[in-house]
Amino acid sequence: MKAWTWDRYGPPDVLTLKDIDEPEIGRDEVLVRVRAASVNPADWRRLGADPKLARLSLGLRRPRPGLVLGSDLAGTVERVGDDVTSLAPGDEVFGEVSLGSFAEAVAVPQERLALKPGRLTFEQAASVSMAAITALQGLRDTGRISAGQRVLINGASGGVGTFAVQLARAFGAEVTGVCSTRNVELVRSLGADDVVDYTSEDVADRKDRYDLLMDIVGDRSLAALRRLLTSRGTLVIVGGVAAPRHGLLGPAGQVVRGAMVAPFVRRRIGSVSWKPNSADLRFLAELMEKDEITPVIDRTYPFTEIPDALRYLERGHARGKVAITL
Structure with missing residues (x-):
């Protein structure tokens, strides 16, 4: 599968689109075929190890091998782990993963996903979580x-x-x-x-x-x-x-x-300590189904132009969210 990785810290130019193996899923995880993602300030900060303390989790001198950037996502469940009870193959979902959403597929704990509201596009749903x-x-x-x-x-x-x-x-x-x-x-x-x-x-x-x-x-x-x-x-x-x-x-x-x-x-x-969880995602989904809240999307970029999306967000003038479509 295609995924955006980086092997040194720096601006969006250090990102590389590579072919890597699809991730294996754990017992409480599902494999999501990513249909859309969105970019957050945390993405360009992680990319540049900014702040410096980020290196403690990402790698001191350079990023750990195999890291894939991205957190927010929406897509379709392809496989589920043995202990997964809340989701099934074919479900359309949205949510968040610590790292890995800038890829064609990603393994996500079931506790970090919820069913996508039917009235939302994948791009809208991917703009919600973080x-x-x-x-x-x-x-x-x-x-x-x-x-x-x-x-x-x-x-x-x-x-x-x-x-x-x-x-x-x-x-x-x-x-x-x-x-x-x-x-x-x-x-x-x-x-x-x-x-x-x-x-x-x-x-x-x-x-x-x-x-x-x-x-x-x-x-x-x-x-x-x-x-x-x-x-x-x-x-x-x-x-x-x-x-x-x-x-x-x-x-x-x-x-x-x-x-x-x-x-x-x-x-x-x-x-705000920010604790992603399915209960809050379901609460937000209910509000979106009732049209009480709606994701605001400034721009949408294709998957191949994620570095450009990060540059735009980094300039600090995005209105709402910047989405990625696959």
Whole structure:
């Protein structure tokens, strides 16, 4: 089968499309014939071992042999392991794998998959897992969102942000999104009650206070973010696409700073640990079947042009997700 691998760290140019053997499946895994995938910031960061701590899991001097890039996927189940009970050959599924989705086939634990909503294309379904689960777990688990709360999403037009706006709305919150001028109407169309155009207004200057603030960008100090909260408000740190490149911690730096400050301030500060699981995928699938949330796809690239898709995403101006079709 064809798969995108890399044998040295660097930009998307280091990716190579190779013929490799199809993976063997474990007892609790299924073999998925990949029909679509999507790219995430984690992909280009892994490709370049950014942050430096990524080398501990990927390989210190160079990537471990045989690594295939990619996490999000949608496709058709071809084979199932002996202990698989929730899926069967022929099922159309979507979900996530730690590494390996930029390939024609991939072995995936059944706990990381769910049945694809019938109203979604494979490209739409492949754009869900990492971004939507991050948004869901950040709002529901870390943020403890409830109906009637005022919620601010900093970074409302990206992959996580477009899901966060829709999910906050579905939970009954009053939603404000922060984005650039060209994305204002998009964010409004997703259900935001108010939109802050950061090119003409500094959200930190607002008098408004929020019960829950999800920071996806990481371009503000913790002190500035806390000032936007009510006295008992919650700050949820996703990481930060604006994090310095090639540092020791990368996007996790803001998470670490938040953990250090949290014990000494009244307002709650938490981060998203991101735990992919089939229960959350099924919850998201139900919302998508009811048209309460919809994946936003900026561009779709063919499988042979994954390096170009990564370059586009790395520039930092994608509206929603960037999908890959096989």
